[in-house]
Amino acid sequence: LVCFIDFSKQFSGFSSLIAAESFNYKKFFEMVGLKKKTPEDVKKVFHILDKDQSGFIEEEELKFVLKGFTPEGRDLSDKETKALLAAGDKDGDGKIGAD
Numbered sequence: 001l002v003c004f005i006d007f008s009k010q011f012s013g014f015s016s017l018i019a020a021e022s023f024n025y026k027k028f029f030e031m032v033g034l035k036k037k038t039p040e041d042v043k044k045v046f047h048i049l050d051k052d053q054s055g056f057i058e059e060e061e062l063k064f065v066l067k068g069f070t071p072e073g074r075d076l077s078d079k080e081t082k083a084l085l086a087a088g089d090k091d092g093d094g095k096i097g098a099d
Contacts, residue, residue: 020074021077021079023066023076023077023080023083023084025083025084025087026087028084032069046096046098047098048068049062049068050098055097055098056096056098057095057096058094058095059081059082059094059095062076062084062096063075063076063081064076065084
């Protein structure tokens, strides 16, 4: 949870993602400092986003990712969610694994 809180503190510039269809996963990853996180930190965040604890983050769980960072967060559109899923889905199975 501490990692998730630290993640959210780094989420400056969030207002640029609030408007409908404005989500850009590359910009989002940069904002939250994803590349600077240790593999352990990334796994901690993964488990927070994996709401059903299935070991995967599915499309339905990704829709709400912005709400995890701020109360003003919005649901991602289907198009935005699919783009984010495609960015993290390494094996093309329609979900993001922890690895």
